[in-house]
Amino acid sequence: MSGREFDGLGPLDVHVWVVRLDAPDRQRRHELARSAQREVIGGYLGLAPATVALTRQASGKPVLADGALQFNLSHSGAVALVAVSRELPVGVDVQEPHAAPTRSWFAKRICSPREYERVGALADPKALMRLWVRKEAVIKARGEGSYVSVDGVDVLDDQVEGGWLCQDLPIALPGYQAAVVTRDVPRVTITVRDF
Numbered sequence: 780m781s782g783r784e785f786d787g788l789g790p791l792d793v794h795v796w797v798v799r800l801d802a803p804d805r806q807r808r809h810e811l812a813r814s815a816q817r818e819v820i821g822g823y824l825g826l827a828p829a830t831v832a833l834t835r836q837a838s839g840k841p842v843l844a845d846g847a848l849q850f851n852l853s854h855s856g857a858v859a860l861v862a863v864s865r866e867l868p869v870g871v872d873v874q875e876p877h878a879a880p881t882r883s884w885f886a887k888r889i890c891s892p893r894e895y896e897r898v899g900a901l902a903d904p905k906a907l908m909r910l911w912v913r914k915e916a917v918i919k920a921r922g923e924g925s926y927v928s929v930d931g932v933d934v935l936d937d938q939v940e941g942g943w944l945c946q947d948l949p950i951a952l953p954g955y956q957a958a959v960v961t962r963d964v965p966r967v968t969i970t971v972r973d974f
């Protein structure tokens with residue numbers, strides 16, 4: 780028993796579990812992230828983690844074979860996030876400090892015209908990284924893959940075209956940024972929990 784409480788997930792709730800990946804090597808951190816994902820999903824469904832039946836959509840997005848829960852995983856550096864919802868599609872993204880947002884090409888590559896006008900031209904790496912994780916979270920919520928042009932996804936506002944809601948997530952590590960995306964429906968509630 781982990782002692783973690785996987786409860787209170789109503790139909791309009793999204794829970795985001797913040798998992799610290801305490802391991803020196805990348806492969807082990809990835810294993811820990813996947814194992815936490817199984818534990819979280821199994822916890823809500825009352826299943827042993829090893830029996831959680833994961834499969835993948837054509838885009839690569841993992842889903843449950845029976846659709847009993849919506850979920851999404853992201854891992855970067857020392858942090859993984861597992862977002863879960865009963866029925867609302869979810870996408871989550873976390874990014875450790877990265878050099879790309881400091882590069883001159885980055886803003887042009889990822890920004891929509893409106894984002895470039897407001898943020899891109901300032902060349903502020905923190906603001907650009909925030910846009911980056913928000914875009915990845917939208918793409919992951921929609922279940923799309925690497926064929927998507929990120930400059931076509933405008934995430935300046937929390938209300939994102941197509942009926943999505945984007946929210947920044949607090950990560951207590953310097954330079955990390957994260958975001959979660961779900962359906963923009965009335966009374967949706969996003970809660971962050973420590974794993």
Ligand SMILES: CC(C)(COP(=O)(O)OP(=O)(O)OC[C@H]1O[C@@H](n2cnc3c(N)ncnc32)[C@H](O)[C@@H]1OP(=O)(O)O)[C@@H](O)C(=O)NCCC(=O)NCCS
Pocket residue numbers: 813838839840841851852853854855871872873889911914915918919920921922923924925926927929
């Ligand atoms: C698929 C993609 C969204 C994964 O994002 P990432 O930042 O590389 O990695 P994350 O740790 O956030 O997410 C990985 C997890 O997402 C999940 N995932 C994989 N494909 C997915 C998809 N199509 N949709 C949603 N989730 C997906 C898996 O659980 C995966 O875990 P795994 O590594 O154990 O298999 C990303 O590779 C991608 O294709 N992005 C497209 C947009 C782009 O080009 N961005 C770059 C510049 S902004």
